């Protein structure tokens with residue numbers, strides 16, 4: 001299933017490789033985040049991209065525009081399919097990220113990676129917003145940052161299942177919404193408090209689903225991925 005991205009939240013390249021080998025063909029791509037990247041570095045990314053896997057490099061860049069542009073250029077050189085930045089870095093930073101992706105891809109005669117933004121981390125509560133001096137409600141802040149990402153030329157945002165509708169209404173149909181926090185009806189929620197099933201999230205308008213533990217911690221990850229894909233086909 002093309003829209004299903006699996007979070008390779010493991011500690012080492014051998015485990016990541018083994019998981020990708022088990023899942024290849026049943027899923028649409030793999031997400032490599034801070035945990036695996038910090039342990040193993042860019043080689044694990046290249047290993048997957050050179051096999052033709054779609055890789056979403058989830059390092060949530062947030063720095064001055066010039067530095068983020070350099071990081072996105074490097075990610076594009078690794079052949080990633082999707083990369084993300086924090087919308088809170090502002091429009092100049094987001095434009096620089098997009099331009100870097102397109103310039104480097106053009107130099108290599110390859111399609112540019114999708115550049116998407118994190119609006120507000122879903123781990124933040126109303127109290128955490130207060131703490132960091134954001135006086136607005138979470139939903140208006142998410143809507144504002146999604147719209148800013150769109151006008152800055154980005155391809156989409158990462159959003160919790162419950163924010164999809166808000167973002168669709170604000171940003172329209174042609175803006176990618178990448179949604180983690182997916183659980184099967186019978187799965188444990190783990191530390192994700194506001195979850196939806198995969199088919200609910202797609203029905204709500206998600207473009208891509210990011211699923212970690214329900215697949216990678218399953219006894220049979222390939223069967224778990226196939227089950228989620230089958231649920232969505234109904």
Ligand code: C5P
Pocket residue numbers: 007009033121122123158159160180181182190192210211212213214
């Ligand atoms: O294991 P689980 O399905 O909860 O994994 C979800 C993945 O999506 C993890 O890699 C997590 O870091 C990531 N993520 C998230 N919530 C966000 C952004 C990313 O759970 N708002």
